[in-house]
Amino acid sequence: MANTPQAKKRIRRNDKRAEINGARRSRIRGFVKKVETACTEGDKQAAQDALKVAQPEIAKGVAKGVIHKNTASRKMSRLSKRIAAL
Known part of the structure; x- marks a missing residue:
C-alpha cells in the first residue's frame, strides 16, 4: 500500500494512463481488424483504403508509446x- 503522497499520486496517474493507453491500443486493433476483414473477403481496394487509414493510427500509437516501433513496423x-497477395 502506498504511504507517501507521491506514491499515491503515482498510483492515480498510472491508473489514468492505463485506461488511456488501453483505449488507444483498442482503437489500433479496430483499424487493423478492418484491414484483415477486407483481406479475408478478398476486396483488395477496400483493404488498401483501410490500410491507408490504419497506418497513421499505428504510427500514432508508436509516438504515444502505446506500442513498440518494431511491433508497428511488423x-x-x-x-x-x-x-499484395490478393
Whole structure:
C-alpha cells in the first residue's frame, strides 16, 4: 500500500494512463481488424483504403508509446504483404 503522497499520486496517474493507453491500443486493433476483414473477403481496394487509414493510427500509437516501433513496423509489413497477395 502506498504511504507517501507521491506514491499515491503515482498510483492515480498510472491508473489514468492505463485506461488511456488501453483505449488507444483498442482503437489500433479496430483499424487493423478492418484491414484483415477486407483481406479475408478478398476486396483488395477496400483493404488498401483501410490500410491507408490504419497506418497513421499505428504510427500514432508508436509516438504515444502505446506500442513498440518494431511491433508497428511488423504489423504494417504483414498487412501490406497480405494485401499484395490478393
